[in-house]
Amino acid sequence: MSVTILVADDDREIRDVIHIYLRNEGYQVVEAEDGLQALDILQHEKIHLIILDIMMPNLDGIQACLKIREESSIPIIMLSAKEEYLDKITGLSTGADDYVTKPFNSLELIARVKAQLRRQSFNSHIPAPSSTEICIDDLVINKDKHTVTVRGKDVPLTPIEFSILALLASHRGQVFSIDRIYQGVWKDQTAYYSENTVMVHIRNIREKIEMIPREPQYLKTVWGVGYKIEK
Structure with a gap:
């Protein structure tokens, strides 16, 4: 094509x-x-x-x-x-x-x-998942509809932001390094990328889903390692 x-x-x-x-x-x-x-x-x-x-x-x-x-x-x-x-x-x-x-x-x-x-x-080419919704307290991610709600309110995420959040939410408890997030979302292992790009997307997600972005309830930082969503 x-x-x-x-x-x-x-x-x-x-x-x-x-x-x-x-x-x-x-x-x-x-x-x-x-x-x-x-x-x-x-x-x-x-x-x-x-x-x-x-x-x-x-x-x-x-x-x-x-x-x-x-x-x-x-x-x-x-x-x-x-x-x-x-x-x-x-x-x-x-x-x-x-x-x-x-x-x-x-x-x-x-x-x-x-x-x-x-x-x-x-x-x-991703097949429809067997379970389209991920519920974490008041956070609901619908992978089929590409929608996110927090405390009952719709949250408008960009495609990249949604992919990062869905990746972490689908592997709750696992810590993802910036490299692993990049490879998992962008489907690429090239050296040509900026860590800041991933970090900015993480910051944007927190601004949208967290009540207090500096004290995140959902998207946690594991200092020196990466990011995770708790089980």
């Missing part, structure tokens, strides 16, 4: 570089100069992954990501010259699956693209 990737960036030179590397890997590439063009392309073409720059005219990457997430769980990799931790949190909180800062290593970007496509392919 041919894989088509949308590259949305207002810098033509960056689009050209990414285009060349993606085409060399056998991917089809569609380009957009801003968020509005990207949204229009998504309405008319089958896209399997989006590389989305944050700083663009007309409609920036953050707003475009929010719009996309209203209708689709397509993998999104944010691309930005900003390196501040808060910017990464903002990008991932809007629903992006990964975040790469400029200037970037082209091989690293390609590795992250492949990791997201593997995760998407893996998830699309």
